[in-house]
Amino acid sequence: MAGAAVFARPAAAQAVGLGLAQAKHCVACHRVEKKVVGPPFKAIAERFKGESTAIPHLAQRIREGSRGQWGAIGMPRQVDVTQEEAEQLAAWILSLYRPE
Numbered sequence: 001m002a003g004a005a006v007f008a009r010p011a012a013a014q015a016v017g018l019g020l021a022q023a024k025h026c027v028a029c030h031r032v033e034k035k036v037v038g039p040p041f042k043a044i045a046e047r048f049k050g051e052s053t054a055i056p057h058l059a060q061r062i063r064e065g066s067r068g069q070w071g072a073i074g075m076p077r078q079v080d081v082t083q084e085e086a087e088q089l090a091a092w093i094l095s096l097y098r099p100e
Helices: 002-006 010-023 039-048 054-064 081-096
Strands: none
Touching: 010 081, 039 054, 039 081, 054 081
16 A cells, blocks of 8 residues: 555654645544544554555545544645545554553
8 A cells, every 4th residue: 555655764753744734634533642623543553453455445435534533623625635646644643642
């Protein structure tokens, strides 16, 4: 999967992932650790940890939007995010999971 390859180096992965999230305006509704409009990225990572289909599933939700997954406020379609970018974002979000 293209998105996963970008995140082979952990330090670079975090910088690239956050930069892409900022460039695509994901941070208008999401933060890494704090709920704003949408869930924190770490909560998403925790929900989907270990799922083999997490990257394609999250990439699809990013591009097509979703309703009712995290509460009453839905996520609109992100038409300016390419499939590759959505996969990169999904891989980055999943990389944020740290078991306690």
